[in-house]
Amino acid sequence: MKNIFFKKDSAEIIKRINDLKTDSTALWGSMSVAQMLAHCNVTYEMVYDNIHPKPNGFLKIILKLFVKNGVVNEKPYPRNSRTAPQFIIKDNRDFDIEKERLITYIQRTQELGEKEFEGKESLSFGKLTAKEWNNMFAKHLDHHLTQFGV
Template sequence: MKNIFSTDDSKEFVDRINQLKNDSQPIWGKMSVDQMLAHCNVMYEMVYDDVHPKPNSFLRFVLKSFIKNKVVNAIPYPRNIRTAPQFIISNNRDFELEKSRLIDYINRTQQLGEKEFEGKESLSFGKLTSKEWNNMFAKHLDHHLSQFNV
């Protein structure tokens, strides 16, 4: 598992993102490259921007009890896995804008470092360790960058 808090590993993710072109095609799945970038940005929006509502207590219980471990463990996601509704991007997005936003989020996360994320509250899963945050960020990025063969 790559470490999103590591300068080298974060740079590797950014380098992979920079290989994408606005006409890059997925190996699997239905998202266009601009939608995929916007989809990846949602996780960071949930951390840095107040644009997504916090799930109600029942949904949060369900997420913590049944989904959390699959998201924060080190096991890669399978292809064509279902996604949560707030992560579904159905309209076209500005490729360059979404790419720039994702790179900025990755750099910001790396610069803040592990200490900032140790015990930090997740919108959906409650408090997470920095390792769980890393796994969530890194495996999600790797999954979708691999989807676009970069």
């Protein structure tokens, strides 16, 4: 698995993002390429921007017990897997804006590095290791970039 904290790996992910076009089509699923980029941005919004509500205590326990491992392990996501409601993008998005936002988030994460993320609190899963953060970031990006053939 790629390591989002390594400059070489994050540059490779950014190259794949730059290979996307406004008319890139998904090999599976129903999102447009701009919606997919916005969808990928949600993960980073939850880290850097205070725009998503924290799950209540009960929901957080459910997420930790039943969802966390599937998100932070190294096993790839299956095609057409379900997603949390805040990740569903239904409206049209601007491809160039979403692409630039995603690249900026990836660069920021890489520059902050593993030390910044070791033991950092996740909005949904509680404290994660840097490896778990990387798996979550890299696996999600790879899944959706593969979905769009890049």
